[in-house]
Amino acid sequence: MKPDPNDPSLSVGVIGAGVMGRGIAQIAAAAGCRVSLSDVSEDAARDARAFASRMLLRQAEKGRITRAEAEAAVARVVLVPGLRDLADCTVVIEAVVEDLGVKQRLFAELETMVAETCVLASNTSSFSIGAIAAACARPERVAGAHFFNPVPLMKLVEVVAGERTDARVEDFLVGLVERMGHKAVRVKDVPLFLVNHAGRGYSTEALAVLDEGVATAVDIDRVMRETAGFPMGPFELFDLTGLNVSHPSLESGFHQFYAEPRMRLTPETRLRYEAGLFGRKSGAGFYRYIDGKIDRPSETPPPEKLPARVWVSQADGRGGERVAACLKAVADAVEMEAGDTPSTDALCLVTPFGVDATTAATEQGLDPRRTLAVDTLYALDRRVTLMATPVTEAAVREAGHGLFAAAGLPVTLIADSPGFVAQRILAAVVNIACAIAQQRISTPDEIDEAVRIGRGYPQGPLSLGDELGAERILAILDAMQRLTGDPRYRASPWLRRRVQLGVSLKTPDLAP
Secondary structure (H helix, E strand, C coil): CCCCCCCCCECCCEEEHHHHHHHHHHHHHHHEEEEEEEEHHHHHHHHHHCCCCCHHHHHHCCCCCCCHHHHHHCCEECCCHHHHCCCCCCCEEEECCCHHHHHHHHHHHCCCCCCHHHHHCCCCCCCHHHHHHCCCCCHHHHHEEEECCCCCCEEEEEEEEECCCCCHHHHHHHHHHHHHHEEEEEEEEECCCHHHCHHHHHHHHHHHHHHHEEECHHHHHHHHHHCCCCCCCCHHHHHHHHHHHHHHHHHHHHCCCCCCCCCCCHHHHHHHHCCCCCCCCHHHHHEEECCCCEECCCCCCCCCCCCCEEECCCHHHHHHHHHHHHHHHCCCEEEEEECCCCCCCCCCECCCCCHHHHHHHHCCCCHHHEEEEEEECCCCCCCCCEECCCCCCCCHHHHHHHHHHHHCEEEEEEECCCCCHHHHHHHHHHHHHHHHHHHHHCCCCHHHHHHHHHHCCCCCCHHHHHHHCCCHHHHHHHHHHHHCCHHHHHHCHHHHHHHCCCCCCCCCCCCC
């Protein structure tokens, strides 16, 4: 018999009273479910119920629910000492330690104590649902319900069907999640599921940029926040999550994907992990923390020096237009040269995509000592990223910095790199999302919505690729792979085909 997720008498068992378990108990009770909360530690269970009670009553104080509704929800959360007390539950959600052996033993024991119709769900973020279910006599009733922290605020749950999960179990969990007021996304049982998989582009490419000495962690974060509009830079995010959590997860994902180059790490996180530099929780990570607050380094004051003459390449028409529009503010202070070639003492500005400043300068026949590259992936209205060649003269770098600072913009100066900071990271984000779509891990629409909600991105990665221009993203990836020879930059067939066809990255394939 298929359980009804909207049954008023539905009973939810929650095993594990940590930060995830107490959050799941809170939203289940708020949705009208009876909740049986169990933990091996009675103190942890009591603390979890007290926490859920405070949160529910706080919602009443803020007017989101009535006092009577809050008190009724609190009354629906009951502490139970052991698994036998979950016998009458409609569904049991496990939120214990991330240890596969522990979860397998728990599920094998649990299924002998609950009704045959009871659905068993794991909140795991690391392990295959199929592997957990393999310990059960009836694996078809086991599925994943991966909530995100903090559960009441992160309105997303990945519902994961294992190889042997009954479709009715998946449907039930989707309905239950929606009853709890969250968005349910159906996801294949693959390593990292969907959201954590999609997030690898943001984190691993940022690490590669740092490892290559292209920019500092602080500068990378500034570019991604201020230019690309992300709520947090990748290294701020590492510090918030904690490398004691992030580093093992990054390594595990890399190995679970059989050393997929797109998932490849650099030594940076391991070195910091071993040194105990976890981030906010340890007081230091990529940033220092004073009384729990991030201590952001101040930017160096820009030089006042301006170039006498500036020539802007028109090799990329849109890029040249964006630079010219930005520099209208200083048109009275410098001479803007026109023509196909610059004078012998002009500052040369190029606007490449995917290639480095050296390649752009040499291919266009420019003097690399007088050349700076400008990232024009986005309009130049929030922050400007300038890239120097290895031989760009110091005076030229300073003049370029001063030029854009005089136009009223903060400037990030980086070392030569195939692709700028934002180009590299965003191309990786879009490319991995395309690979996820290609693997049918979820639908294009759900990929976008899940990543937007679960990662806090300004928009879904496939929509982002469409907005920036899928052909532009493909050009960046192809140029980077050509220059570096690194397979991490190989373009997903999903991306390449849609560029060739001139259609949206969200255009689905026909089901095989």
